[in-house]
Amino acid sequence: xxxxxxxxxxxxxxxxxxxxxxxxxxxxxxxxxxxxxxxxxxxxxxxxxxxxxxxxxxxxxxxxxxxxxxxxxxxxxxxxxxxxxxxxxxxxxxxxxxxxxxxxxxxxxxxxxxxxxxxxxxxxxxxxxxxxxxxxxxxxxxxxxxxxxxxxxxxxxxxxxxxxxxxxxxxxxxxxxxxxxxxxxxxxxxxxxxxxxxxxxx
Amino acid sequence: xxxxxxxxxxxxxxxxxxxxxxxxxxxxxxxxxxxxxxxxxxxxxxxxxxxxxxxxxxxxxxxxxxxxxxxxxxxxxxxxxxxxxxxxxxxxxxxxxxxxxxxxxxxxxxxxxxxxxxxxxxxxxxxxxxxxxxxxxxxxxxxxxxxxxxxxxxxxxxxxxxxxxxxxxxxxxxxxxxxxxxxxxxxxxxxxxxxxxxxxxxxxxxxxxxxxxxxxxxxxxxxxxxxxxxxxxxxxxxxxxxxxxxxxxxxxxxxxxxxxxxxxxxxxxxxxxxxxxxxxxxxxxxxxxxxxxxxxxxxxxxxxxxxxxxxxxxxxxxxxxxxxxxxxxxxxxxxxxxxxxxxxxxxxxxxxxxxxxxxxxxxxxxxxxxxxxxxxxxxxxxxxxxxxxxxxxxxxxxxxxxxxxxxxxxxxxxxxxxxxxxxxxxxxxxxxxxxxxxxxxxxxxxxxxxxxxxxxxxxxxxxxxxxxxxxxxxxxxxxxxxxxxxxxxxxxxxxxxxxxxxxxxxxxxxxxxxxxxxxxxxxxxxxxxxxxxxxxxxxxxxxxxxxxxxxxxxxxxxxxxxxxxxxxxxxxxxxxxxxxxxxxxxxxxxxxxxxxxxxxxxxxxxxxxxxxxxxxxxxxxxxxxxxxxxxxxxxxxxxxxxxxxxxxxxxxxxxxxxxxxxxxxxxxxxxxxxxxxxxxxxxxxxxxxxxxxxxxxxxxxx
Numbered sequence: 001x002x003x004x005x006x007x008x009x010x011x012x013x014x015x016x017x018x019x020x021x022x023x024x025x026x027x028x029x030x031x032x033x034x035x036x037x038x039x040x041x042x043x044x045x046x047x048x049x050x051x052x053x054x055x056x057x058x059x060x061x062x063x064x065x066x067x068x069x070x071x072x073x074x075x076x077x078x079x080x081x082x083x084x085x086x087x088x089x090x091x092x093x094x095x096x097x098x099x100x101x102x103x104x105x106x107x108x109x110x111x112x113x114x115x116x117x118x119x120x121x122x123x124x125x126x127x128x129x130x131x132x133x134x135x136x137x138x139x140x141x142x143x144x145x146x147x148x149x150x151x152x153x154x155x156x157x158x159x160x161x162x163x164x165x166x167x168x169x170x171x172x173x174x175x176x177x178x179x180x181x182x183x184x185x186x187x188x189x190x191x192x193x194x195x196x197x198x199x200x201x202x
Numbered sequence: 203x204x205x206x207x208x209x210x211x212x213x214x215x216x217x218x219x220x221x222x223x224x225x226x227x228x229x230x231x232x233x234x235x236x237x238x239x240x241x242x243x244x245x246x247x248x249x250x251x252x253x254x255x256x257x258x259x260x261x262x263x264x265x266x267x268x269x270x271x272x273x274x275x276x277x278x279x280x281x282x283x284x285x286x287x288x289x290x291x292x293x294x295x296x297x298x299x300x301x302x303x304x305x306x307x308x309x310x311x312x313x314x315x316x317x318x319x320x321x322x323x324x325x326x327x328x329x330x331x332x333x334x335x336x337x338x339x340x341x342x343x344x345x346x347x348x349x350x351x352x353x354x355x356x357x358x359x360x361x362x363x364x365x366x367x368x369x370x371x372x373x374x375x376x377x378x379x380x381x382x383x384x385x386x387x388x389x390x391x392x393x394x395x396x397x398x399x400x401x402x403x404x405x406x407x408x409x410x411x412x413x414x415x416x417x418x419x420x421x422x423x424x425x426x427x428x429x430x431x432x433x434x435x436x437x438x439x440x441x442x443x444x445x446x447x448x449x450x451x452x453x454x455x456x457x458x459x460x461x462x463x464x465x466x467x468x469x470x471x472x473x474x475x476x477x478x479x480x481x482x483x484x485x486x487x488x489x490x491x492x493x494x495x496x497x498x499x500x501x502x503x504x505x506x507x508x509x510x511x512x513x514x515x516x517x518x519x520x521x522x523x524x525x526x527x528x529x530x531x532x533x534x535x536x537x538x539x540x541x542x543x544x545x546x547x548x549x550x551x552x553x554x555x556x557x558x559x560x561x562x563x564x565x566x567x568x569x570x571x572x573x574x575x576x577x578x579x580x581x582x583x584x585x586x587x588x589x590x591x592x593x594x595x596x597x598x599x600x601x602x603x604x605x606x607x608x609x610x611x612x613x614x615x616x617x618x619x620x621x622x623x624x625x626x627x628x629x630x631x632x633x634x635x636x637x638x639x640x641x642x643x644x645x646x647x648x649x650x651x652x653x654x655x656x657x658x659x660x661x662x663x664x665x666x667x668x669x670x671x672x673x674x675x676x677x678x679x680x681x682x683x684x685x686x687x688x689x690x691x692x693x694x695x696x697x698x699x700x701x702x703x704x705x706x707x708x709x710x711x712x713x714x715x716x717x718x719x720x721x722x723x724x725x726x727x728x729x730x731x732x733x734x735x736x737x738x739x740x741x742x743x744x745x746x747x748x749x750x751x752x753x754x755x756x757x758x759x760x761x762x763x764x765x766x767x768x769x770x771x772x773x774x775x776x777x778x779x780x781x782x783x784x785x786x787x788x789x790x791x792x793x794x795x796x797x798x799x800x801x802x803x804x805x806x807x808x809x810x811x812x813x814x815x816x817x818x819x820x821x822x823x824x825x826x827x828x829x830x831x832x833x834x835x836x837x838x839x840x841x842x843x844x845x846x847x848x849x850x851x852x853x854x855x856x857x858x859x860x861x862x863x864x865x866x867x868x869x870x871x872x873x874x875x876x877x878x879x880x881x882x883x884x885x886x887x888x889x890x891x892x893x894x895x896x897x898x899x900x901x902x903x904x
Contacts, residue, residue, distance in 0.1 A: 027631055027655035029671040029703050032749070036711035040751040043712060045744075047758055047788050064712055065668050066702050082377055082407045086419040089455045090536040094545075109668065113624050127885050129853055131809050131833040171698075171718050172744050172758040172786060182373070183409075186417060202577070202587055202620075 043067050046174045049128045049137055049167050057120045060143075063112040069105045073168060073177040076101040080194035081161070081183040088198065095198030103201055110200035116154060117146035125162065133169040138162060140184065143193050160185050161192035327351070328904040337895040343367040356389040372889065376411055380404040393434040399449075400426045421455035427464065441472040451490060458537050460503065462492030478517040485510050496537035503535035503542060520559040527552050544580035549573070563601040570594050588619040605639040626660035626669075648680040667706035675699045694722040703749075713749040718742065732770030739763055745791060757791040757801055760784065774819040784809040789840070806845065807837045827859040853883035873899040 042058035044051050052071055059068035078099035085092045111118065125138040143159040166178035181194035333344040344366050351359040361384040368377045382402040389395050406420040427449025435441045447466040453459070470484035488507040494500070511528040528551040535544045555569040574590040593614040600607040616628040632654035640646040653675040660666040681693040698718040704710050724738040740762040748754045761784070768778040789804035811833035818826045837848040861875035875897040881890055 027633075027653060027673065029655060029673040029701065030657070030669075030705055032703055032705050032710045032713060033707045034710065035707065035750045036709070037707045040711045041714070041748055041754055043714070043754075045746050045756045045758060045788065047786070062712075064709065066670050066672070066704065067712055070702075082405075083409070083417070083419040086405060086407055086421050087456050089421070089458055090534070091538075110620075110624060112668075113622065113666070126887060126890075129851075129883065131811055131835050131851070131853060171720065171742055172760050172788075202585055 041067075043070075046071075047172060049130060049135065049165075049174050052167060052174045052176060053122055053139065057122070060108070060118040060120050063118070065105055065109045065112070068108045069101065071176055072101045072104055073170070073175045074101060075177055076104060076175075077178050078104060078194070078197065079178070079180045080198065081181045081192055083183055084181070084187075084192055084194050084198070087187065091198075095201055096194070099197075099201075104197075106202075107197045107200045110202075111145065111196065114147065114200065115145045116148045117144075119144045119146075122163075128167065130169075130174075134166070136164065136166045138164050141193060143196070145196065158190050159193045159196050160190040161194065163193070330900075330902045330904070332898075332900040332902075334898045335896070338889060338893050339370060339372045341369045341371075353386075358387055360385050360387075374410050374413075376406075376408045378404070378406045378408075394430070394432050396428070396430045398426070398428050400424075419456070421453075423451070423453050425449055425451045425464070427466075429466075431468075439474040441474075442470070444469045451492065453492070458494060458496045460492040460494035460537075462490060462502075464488065464490040480515045481513065483510075483512045494537045494542075497540045499537055499540040499542070501535075501537060501542045503537070505532070505534040505536075507532040522557045524555045525553070526555075538581060541581055543582070545577065547575065547577045549575045565599040567595070567597045569596075584622075586621055588621075590617040591615070604641075605637060607635070607637050609633075609635040623660065623662040623665035625662070626658065626666070629655075629657045629659070631655050644684045644686075646682050648678075650676075650678045650680075652676045663706065667704075667708045669705040670709070671701070671703040671705070673701040673703065688728050690726040692722075692724045694720070696720040696722075710750055711748075715747045715749070717745045717747070719744075734768050736766045737764070747791075753790075753792055755791045755799070756788065758786065758788040760786050774822075776815075776817040778815045780811075780813045780815075782809070782811045803840045805837060805839045805848065807835065809833065809835045823864060824860055824862040827857075827861075829855075829857045831855050851884040853886075854881065856880045869903040871899075871901040873897070 042062055043055055043064075046052045046055055055067060056071045058064075059071065078096075080096045080099075085096055088095050121142045121144075123140040125140055126136075128135040128137040140162050141160070145157050145159065146154050147157065149155050162182040162184050164180040164182060165176050167174050168177045181192055183192050187195075327348075327350040329348045331344075331346040333342075335342040335344075345364070347361075347363045349359075349361040353359055362381075363383070364379075364381045366377075366379040369375070380403070383400065385397060385399040387395060387397040401424070403423045404420070405422075406418065408419075409415075409417045427447050429445060429447035431443065431445035433441070433443035445466075445468040447464075449464050450461070451464050452461045465488070467487045468485065470482065472480070472482040474480045486507075486509045488505075490503075490505045492503045492505075494503050507530075509528070509530040511526070513527075514525045516523045528549070530549040531547065533544065533546045535542055537543070551571070551573045553569060553571045556567070558564075558566040558568075560566070571593045572591070574588075576588045578586045591614065593612070595610075595612050597610040598608065610633070612630070612632045614630040616630075618628065619625045632652065634650070634652035636648060636650040638646065638648040653673075656672040656674075658668065658670050660669055663669060676696070676698045678697075679693075679695045683691045685691075696718070698720075699715065701715045702713060704713050720740065720742045722738065722740045724736070726734065726736045728734045740760065742758075742760040744758040744760075746754075746756040762782065764780070764782045766778060766780045768776065770776050785806075785808050787803050787806040790802040791799055792802070794800050811831060813829060813831035815827065815829040820826055832854045833852065835851045837850075838845045839848045840846070857877060857879040859875065859877035862873070864872045864874075866872055875895075877895045879893045879895075881893070883890075
């Protein structure tokens with residue numbers, strides 16, 4: 001029996017639409033080891049820009065790379081302070097150029113690996129206008145990273161600066177799509193988070 | 203610690219030599235042109251410019267007519283980018299919160315589309331562009347000057363400069379970037395060319411200028427190089443090119459100063475034995491020896507760079523095949539904290555690609571790519587890395603009648619070695635497909651499906667518990683219908699699911715699945731008299747389910763209605779009114795006593811905005827725009843089912859803008875734009891209440 005071309009196309013379309021939900025057969029994500037041993041999640045659905053920042057703070061504290069990644073959009077770009085870029089000299093390119101979400105995630109992972117604790121505190125300088133789907137805000141940050149110099153010997157390093165954040169709302173969730181770092185104190189006092197990122201990019 | 207190698211570059215003699223060569227090159231044309239006249243066999247014009255062609259034909263790079271193309275200017279810009287090695291990793295020293303986000307790189311003037319007509323002035327072809335931007339806090343100047351001078355048919359001189367200055371009063375910060383280029387090129391024969399180039403880049407960032415707490419950051423680079431190149435196409439289908447260059451380089455940044463010599467070698471062979479078979483091999487090499495000084499450190503830093511690449515292309519019937527191979531290795535020494543750092547890097551890339559076309563309606567593409575990159579540091583060995591990447595990409599397209607089918611499969615496997623517990627594998631697979639069909643001229647359907655799995659697998663699971671899978675799936679259905687009455691309608695249905703699966707038990711508390719359901723109908727109706735009405739709706743439900751923390755399950759619901767009316771009574775006048783209403787609520791989505799998941803609203807929010815815009819073109823030259831907008835956001839919280847007012851924010855803006863483009867004469871173009879925004883809003887700062895923005899551009903071709 002000849003199947004009408006239009007019906008065949010419709011059948012294929014339905015099959016195609018359903019394919020992602022049959023995808024477990026093709027792509028099999030791994031099973032987790034089991035229920036958590038530690039704390040429950042500190043992630044909140046980011047329905048406001050303030051929650052994005054609190055999620056970021058929690059992800060840094062919990063050393064959760066996936067939750068940290070979810071604070072940023074796919075097209076995220078980070079721009080270091082121009083003075084930090086100039087001071088990096090020959091290494092400016094490899095440290096800071098074309099910084100994407102993958103770099104952000106990688107740097108966070110490397111910082112987690114090199115430290116024993118990360119604590120972020122933020123002070124709002126300019127608040128966001130969240131009436132649209134695109135906004136910005138300015139926040140001063142203090143990022144305290146605890147490094148273990150030797151077994152039992154820890155040292156805190158404080159990174160200070162200002163984050164000018166551009167955020168976008170997609171499907172009700174806010175995420176950062178651009179971060180411009182600004183130096184607020186001199187390098188002799190405190191480096192910026194941008195410098196820390198550059199040191200742990202690779 | 204590495205001891206610096208003390209070798210001094212004897213560079214002093216090169217400066218007079220360069221000047222001497224420049225003079226020789228200027229004097230050379232009269233004696234060298236005839237010597238090559240008989241050497242025309244099989245050669246093609248390669249960079250050859252006959253003196254008789256130098257004006258007005260376009261062959262010399264200057265367009266004859268109004269020059270809408272402006273290629274020459276663009277080439278100048280490109281050249282500057284190649285020369286300009288100051289790396290733009292930051293915005294131009296200034297961040298403007300009041301405006302749209304600035305681009306990450308300086309504005310490419312050639313990309314502005316404003317390229318004035320090129321004219322000749324005493325044989326020179328100078329153009330000058332000036333751009334001034336100012337608002338309440340930030341002032342920016344941009345100067346760009348280009349000069350071209352065909353000295354004879356075989357010699358041309360080019361020079362360009364680009365200066366960007368940005369001053370931010372609020373941050374008390376000045377950022378200045380300068381780029382200067384000059385070059386003299388000589389076509390010694392049809393196949394041989396020589397040239398001398400000068401380049402200077404300066405970037406400065408100054409905070410608190412002329413104050414006791416002034417801080418300066420800067421970087422300067424100067425280079426001059428002599429080059430010679432050869433290129434010839436033989437009758438046998440072999441195209442050979444080769445070149446050498448040598449020069450001087452001087453750098454200064456932070457507390458580092460260095461000067462020294464640079465050398466470069468290039469060579470390429472292209473061979474086309476058959477019209478359907480092409481091959482190419484090329485090599486680029488560079489070497490530099492710089493005497494560096496940083497504090498007590500005095501060293502000679504040697505750097506080298508080698509790049510070898512090959513390509514083969516073969517066309518068989520309607521199919522084509524290509525193979526690309528590349529190997530790049532570099533070694534760079536530079537001062538770092540008064541020691542000599544050395545970075546060695548080796549990259550290898552190989553790509554095999556096949557493009558098939560079966561019949562006229564089936565296409566298929568298949569490619570395999572392998573790349574590896576190994577980087578090591580002498581001082582900071584903790585930054586060493588060794589990466590390898592393998593990727594397969596396959597796609598299929600099929601058209602049958604009015605239906606188009608596509609399918610795409612990607613698989614990528616990365617191996618990342620950091621020589622610590624961050625080492626591991628990253629696998630990424632994705633599969634996608636679409637079907638589009640036009641049932642009639644008025645009714646069309648597109649169905650898309652896609653899924654991907656991103657998997658992070660670390661070697662040392664005892665030290666690194668970040669093993670995770672991200673599993674994404676998405677399906678969309680898009681319907682469009684246009685009625686006979688001119689009503690355009692659309693309907694988009696989207697289902698999207700993302701799963702985050704941490705593998706280790708220390709992390710599984712974060713495991714979650716988000717599901718988003720979206721419906722977006724839209725309707726547009728054009729009436730007579732230039733009136734157009736558009737209405738768009740969006741209904742969305744966004745669920746978050748936690749695998750092991752079900753009390754945290756969450757739901758966001760969104761309803762957005764956007765309405766726009768525009769009216770073009772006459773071509774010069776446009777009025778529009780836009781209204782947007784968003785209602786959003788969110789809350790827990792957890793099981794009740796009976797085990798059924800129920801929605802418990804935590805908060806509700808309403809955003810309303812209305813805007814009116816009038817645009818008018820005055821005297822066919824000045825664009826005038828006035829707009830006013832008002833938005834109100836209100837939030838309520840729910841406490842045991844009772845709605846309580848939480849907060850309310852408003853934002854109102856009145857903006858006036860006038861802009862014009864004016865051709866003063868054929869060679870001079872002027873652009874001016876003035877805008878002022880008065881704003882009042884909840885929590886607005888004083889400097890955001892009254893914002894001016896003025897932009898002026900002058901383009902002058904002499």
